[in-house]
Each structure stands twice: as structure tokens, then as C-alpha cells.
Amino acid sequence: MELQDLYFLIEVIIGGLMAGVLYSLVALGFVLIFKASGVFNFAQGAMVLFAALPVVRLIEWGVPVWAAIAAAAAIMIGLAFVIERTVLRPLVNQEGIILFMATLGVTFLLEGLAQQIWGSEVYRLDIGIPTDPLFLGEILVNGFDISVAVAAGLLVAALIAFFQTTKVGRALRAVADDHQAAQSVGIPLNHIWIIVWSIAGLVALIAGIVWGSKLGVQFAMTFVALKALPVLILGGFTSIPGAIVGGLIVGAGEKLSEVYLGPIIGGGLENWFAYMLAMVVLLFRPQGLFGEKIIERV
Amino acid sequence: MTQQSGRKIGGPLLKVQGISLSFGGVKALSDVSFEIRQHEILAIIGPNGAGKSSMLNVINGFYHPQSGTVTYKGATRKQMQPHEAAEQGIARTFQNIALFKGMSTLDNIMSGRLLKMKVNFFLQALYWGPAQREEIAHREVVERIIDFLEIQAIRKTPVGKLPYGLQKRVELGRALAAEPDLLLLDEPMAGMNVEEKEDMCRFVLDVNEEFGTTIALIEHDMGVVMDISDRVVVLDYGRKIADGVPDEVRANKDVIDAYLGVSH
Ligand SMILES: Nc1ncnc2c1ncn2[C@@H]1O[C@H](COP(=O)(O)OP(=O)(O)OP(=O)(O)O)[C@@H](O)[C@H]1O
Ligand SMILES: [Mg+2]
Numbered sequence: 001m002e003l004q005d006l007y008f009l010i011e012v013i014i015g016g017l018m019a020g021v022l023y024s025l026v027a028l029g030f031v032l033i034f035k036a037s038g039v040f041n042f043a044q045g046a047m048v049l050f051a052a053l054p055v056v057r058l059i060e061w062g063v064p065v066w067a068a069i070a071a072a073a074a075i076m077i078g079l080a081f082v083i084e085r086t087v088l089r090p091l092v093n094q095e096g097i098i099l100f101m102a103t104l105g106v107t108f109l110l111e112g113l114a115q116q117i118w119g120s121e122v123y124r125l126d127i128g129i130p131t132d133p134l135f136l137g138e139i140l141v142n143g144f145d146i147s148v149a150v151a152a153g154l155l156v157a158a159l160i161a162f163f164q165t166t167k168v169g170r171a172l173r174a175v176a177d178d179h180q181a182a183q184s185v186g187i188p189l190n191h192i193w194i195i196v197w198s199i200a201g202l203v204a205l206i207a208g209i210v211w212g213s214k215l216g217v218q219f220a221m222t223f224v225a226l227k228a229l230p231v232l233i234l235g236g237f238t239s240i241p242g243a244i245v246g247g248l249i250v251g252a253g254e255k256l257s258e259v260y261l262g263p264i265i266g267g268g269l270e271n272w273f274a275y276m277l278a279m280v281v282l283l284f285r286p287q288g289l290f291g292e293k294i295i296e297r298v
Numbered sequence: 299m300t301q302q303s304g305r306k307i308g309g310p311l312l313k314v315q316g317i318s319l320s321f322g323g324v325k326a327l328s329d330v331s332f333e334i335r336q337h338e339i340l341a342i343i344g345p346n347g348a349g350k351s352s353m354l355n356v357i358n359g360f361y362h363p364q365s366g367t368v369t370y371k372g373a374t375r376k377q378m379q380p381h382e383a384a385e386q387g388i389a390r391t392f393q394n395i396a397l398f399k400g401m402s403t404l405d406n407i408m409s410g411r412l413l414k415m416k417v418n419f420f421l422q423a424l425y426w427g428p429a430q431r432e433e434i435a436h437r438e439v440v441e442r443i444i445d446f447l448e449i450q451a452i453r454k455t456p457v458g459k460l461p462y463g464l465q466k467r468v469e470l471g472r473a474l475a476a477e478p479d480l481l482l483l484d485e486p487m488a489g490m491n492v493e494e495k496e497d498m499c500r501f502v503l504d505v506n507e508e509f510g511t512t513i514a515l516i517e518h519d520m521g522v523v524m525d526i527s528d529r530v531v532v533l534d535y536g537r538k539i540a541d542g543v544p545d546e547v548r549a550n551k552d553v554i555d556a557y558l559g560v561s562h
Contacts, residue, residue, distance in 0.1 A: 167412070167415055170409070170412075171412065173398075173400075173401075174398055174401075174409055174412075177398040177399060177400050177401065178396050178397065178398055178399070180360070180392060180396040181392070181396035181397060181398060181409075181472075182398075182409075183360070183379075183380035183381055183384075184358065184380055184384060184389070184390050184392075184396065184473075185384060185389075185409050185410050185412050185413070185472065185476065186380075186381045186384030186385055186412055186413040186476070187381060187412065188379070188381040189381070
């Protein structure tokens with residue numbers, strides 16, 4: 001292989017990994033909620049859109065970027081309180097499928113609300129993420145992608161530190177491990193749900209800002225939820241590292257297949273590659289690459 | 299029957315009155331009333347499906363009865379949440395062992411200290427220094443429990459890898475870590491061999507004697523029940539059919555009938 005081809009390959013992989021970071025972020029939100037409450041939260045994609053829209057609107061109104069983001073964060077935390085009160089608490093101890101249905105309801109509510117307030121245009125979002133292209137040796141990398149990767153890395157590191165070292169983190173892990181035992185040692189499940197949904201909301205906000213800065217804030221964002229599904233199958237529904245690695249594999253795999261297999265098989269490979277990969281994984285390792293056990297509640 | 303010294307059984311610590319609980323058509327408990335007295339060991343016995351576990355679940359708030367009240371430390375209530383029960387000094391173990399399987403023995407028992415940690419639940423992340431110092435103090439308590447239960451050798455072992463008998467012991471350790479006023483044990487000796495049972499009996503008696511902890515336990519082994527309990531409550535088909543000291547209960551005709559009618 002020519003050196004030039006090798007550089008091109010590396011660029012393709014890096015480009016794919018960057019897209020994968022977004023999948024990872026969305027999948028991460030899913031995993032957090034699934035671990036802590038056994039709920040498969042279909043609304044995660046809608047939450048990404050719902051979090052990004054207020055940021056756009058507030059910046060339009062002349063609110064400083066940081067304040068707009070803080071306000072959106074507050075909205076997502078408020079949403080966690082509302083969902084706990086109106087959905088989770090009344091449905092506690094119900095079958096997983098019922099809770100899943102409830103999150104479908106939340107999805108349509110959020111999407112409807114978003115369309116009601118913001119219509120269905122595509123909004124530009126610019127929060128000043130540096131975008132200058134960067135040369136790493138001979139390899140051209142998009143500066144925006146680097147910023148995003150760094151931000152996502154920091155987010156994951158912060159989450160891990162939170163889970164590993166704080167009392168709340170310990171309580172969250174306890175709940176994820178065994179609900180009954182956690183309650184019996186005095187952990188209030190309701191608080192845990194609020195915290196987890198808040199964190200998932202904040203992760204959705206970051207995903208929404210990144211996605212929106214790249215492709216515009218638009219309704220199509222909610223479809224990232226569907227891309228997160230093969231990522232979850234790949235990584236396992238209960239594994240945080242799985243969500244991250246799964247997202248990266250899907251991102252890189254998509255791009256590689258598009259560039260190298262596309263010309264042979266035909267275009268559009270990018271759209272279904274992830275699902276095909278997920279199917280292959282399901283056949284050989286139904287619990288995913290990192291999953292702990294067979295998915296039972298979806 | 300062993301009669302403990304060095305502890306004096308007092309007035310009622312907890313009283314259940316007229317508790318009825320049903321699941322759809324299944325009546326798990328019908329109008330059950332009894333009391334658990336300060337510092338005593340109360341055994342709750344009865345055939346399979348009699349409603350014993352349901353009773354414990356009512357007491358610590360997992361189940362909310364359709365009618366009846368629970369009076370604990372003088373306060374009467376219709377229902378509460380499990381975490382509130384824990385806050386008020388009720389700790390428990392489960393019939394089907396509910397441990398944090400991914401965590402070590404040490405971490406599991408440590409989790410029992412959660413409510414003793416003073417630093418605020420939400421703000422803990424901000425108080426790094428005090429949180430760390432607190433951790434050390436809690437570690438000392440936990441190490442003492444580990445010594446008491448003679449499980450030093452498995453401190454670092456993930457509990458999912460431990461044999462059943464040891465898991466039960468770790469679960470007891472976690473409940474003890476909360477320094478409870480009322481300890482609920484759901485079949486702490488089920489599935490154990492004779493030796494393990496003897497150990498468990500010794501731990502239960504020692505806890506009761508040394509710390510004065512009030513204990514309510516469910517047990518199927520009549521030998522054990524007669525040996526360690528001060529009083530016995532018998533449930534059958536969700537109803538209380540007897541309540542008294544072991545010798546009384548053993549001679550009770552309803553109890554004999556209930557047990558002859560059911561195979562184990
Ligand atoms: N969560 C539940 N949902 C439905 N039915 C339940 C539930 N918990 C208990 N039951 C029913 O209530 C009745 C009493 O059950 P419980 O577990 O209290 O009995 P038990 O005396 O502990 O029996 P065992 O000795 O087998 O443990 C049974 O008929 C059981 O099927
Ligand atoms: Mg039982």
C-alpha cells in the first residue's frame with residue numbers, strides 16, 4: 001500500500017470515530033437509565049433534540065452561550081423531576097414493556113412539544129467550538145472533531161469519577177446491581193431515578209449541542225436514537241464502556257464500509273451497516289461485546 | 299431452650315395490627331396482629347406460602363397492606379417506603395439473597411453504612427476531605443463486623459463468586475453494618491449444612507446478646523426455632539394461628555394440624 005493510501009485510511013477511520021463519539025453519547029444515556037431503572041428509554045433521542053432547541057433559541061435572543069447551555073441543563077433536570085413524578089413513580093414495579101411504552105409516550109410528547117414551539121426548521125447552532133483543520137504529521141484532521149472528542153472524553157472521565165468515588169455514585173451502582181438490596185440499605189429509589197435521568201438529560205444536551213453544531217439542530221436528530229440501538233446491541237445494554245466502544249466501532253465501521261465497500265456493493269451502505277453489524281453480533285454474542293447477561297427487559 | 303442472660307426483654311418495639319394484604323385474588327395476609335418486643339428474638343414460622351415473607355415486606359415497606367397499621371417506636375403509620383424503614387433503624391436480609399453481586403464482601407458490608415454517612419447525599423461530591431475521613435471511620439466498623447462473622451478470608455472476593463452459605467453471612471453483615479434497632483431475617487439458615495446453621499445460630503444469638511438488637515426471623519427448621527427464639531408467631535394461609543413461647547406453640551393443636559397437613 002502506498003503511504004498516501006495509508007494516510008487516507010487513517011483519515012477515514014478518524015472521521016468515523018468522530019461520528020461514533022456521537023453514537024456513544026446517545027448510547028451512554030440509554031445505558032445509564034437502563035442500568036439504574038431497568039427502563040429502556042426510547043425517549044433518549046427526543047431528549048437530544050429537546051435539549052438542543054432551547055440553546056438555539058436563547059442564543060438567538062442574545063443570551064450568552066454559557067447561560068443558554070446552563071438554562072438548557074436546568075430544563076433537562078426539570079424534565080427528570082417531571083418524568084420521575086408522572087411516569088416512573090406511578091409505574092414502579094410494572095413490567096419492563098409497560099415502562100418502555102411509557103417512554104414511547106414521553107418521546108411523542110417531547111417531539112410534539114418541540115415542534116409546537118420551534119416548528120420543524122433546521123437551526124444553525126454555533127457555540128464557538130474551534131473548527132480549524134489540523135495536520136497531525138501528514139494526516140488532516142477536522143479541528144471541530146478534535147474538540148468534540150476531547151469534550152466527550154472529559155465527560156466520560158467525569159462520569160467515571162462520579163460513579164467510582166462519590167457516595168451518590170456508589171448508591172447508583174448499588175441500585176444498578178440490585179434494586180431490593182439497595183432499598184433495604186436506605187437508598188431512596190426516587191432520588192436515584194431523578195439523578196440518573198438528569199445525568200442522561202445532560203448527556204443528551206451535550207450530544208445535542210455537538211450534533212447540532214455539526215449538522216444543524218433539526219428533527220432528524222431524534223433518529224440518532226435508532227442508530228444507538230445497534231450500538232447498544234454491540235456494546236451490551238448494561239455496559240458503559242460497551243456503549244462507548246460500541247459507538248466508536250459503529251462510527252468507524254460505517255465510514256470504512258462506505259468508502260471501501262461502497263464502490264463494490266453500492267452506495268448507501270452507511271445507512272444499514274450498523275444494523276447488519278448488530279445482527280451478526282446478536283447471532284454470535286447476544287449479550288453484546290461487553291454485556292453482562294441476556295437482555296430480558298426490552 | 300437456651301435462656302439468654304444480660305438482656306431484658308422490654309415492651310413492644312413494633313406492633314402490627316389487623317394487617318391484610320392481597321395480590322389480585324391471592325390473600326397473602328388476613329387480619330394479622332402481633333408484636334415484636336424490645337431485645338427479643340421472635341420467630342415467625344408457618345408452611346410454604348403462609349405469608350411470612352410478605353409480613354416482613356410489610357414491616358420494612360416493600361409491600362403496602364390494603365388495611366392495618368404498623369406501630370414502630372411509638373409512631374403508627376399505614377405504610378412507608380423501604381428507605382424510610384432503613385432510616386428508622388430497620389435492617390433486613392432476604393430469602394433469595396439480595397447482595398450487590400458485582401461488589402466485594404467489603405463493599406457490600408460497607409453499603410450497609412450508607413445511612414450512617416453524614417455528608418449530604420446530594421452534596422457529597424463537593425466535600426472531598428471530610429468524606430474521605432468519614433470513610434476511614436466506617437471502614438473500622440465494617441472490619442469489626444467482618445471479624446465478628448469470621449469472614450476475613452473473603453473480604454476482597456466478589457460476592458457473586460461465594461458459596462451460598464457465605465453469601466448469607468455477608469448479607470447478615472451488611473444488615474449489621476447499619477447498627478439496626480430491629481433486624482429482620484428471612485430464612486437466614488435455609489439451604490445451609492448443619493455446621494453452617496450452627497454458626498449462623500451463634501451469630502444471631504451473639505448479636506442479640508451483645509448489642510441488644512431486636513430480631514424477627516423466619517425459619518423452617520423447628521429445632522433451630524425452639525432453640526433460639528424467645529417467642530414464636532405461627533402463620534398459616536395468611537392468618538395467625540398461634541403466638542407464644544416455643545413450648546406453648548409446640549403443643550398447640552392448630553399448629554400441629556397446619557404442619558401435618560403440609561409436606562416440606
Ligand atoms: N409480589 C407478589 N406478587 C404476587 N403474589 C405474591 C407476592 N408476594 C407473595 N405473594 C403470594 O403471597 C402468598 C404468601 O407468600 P409469602 O412469600 O409471603 O409466603 P412465605 O410464608 O414466605 O412462604 P415460603 O416459606 O415459601 O417463603 C403466596 O401465595 C405468594 O404467592
Ligand atoms: Mg418466604
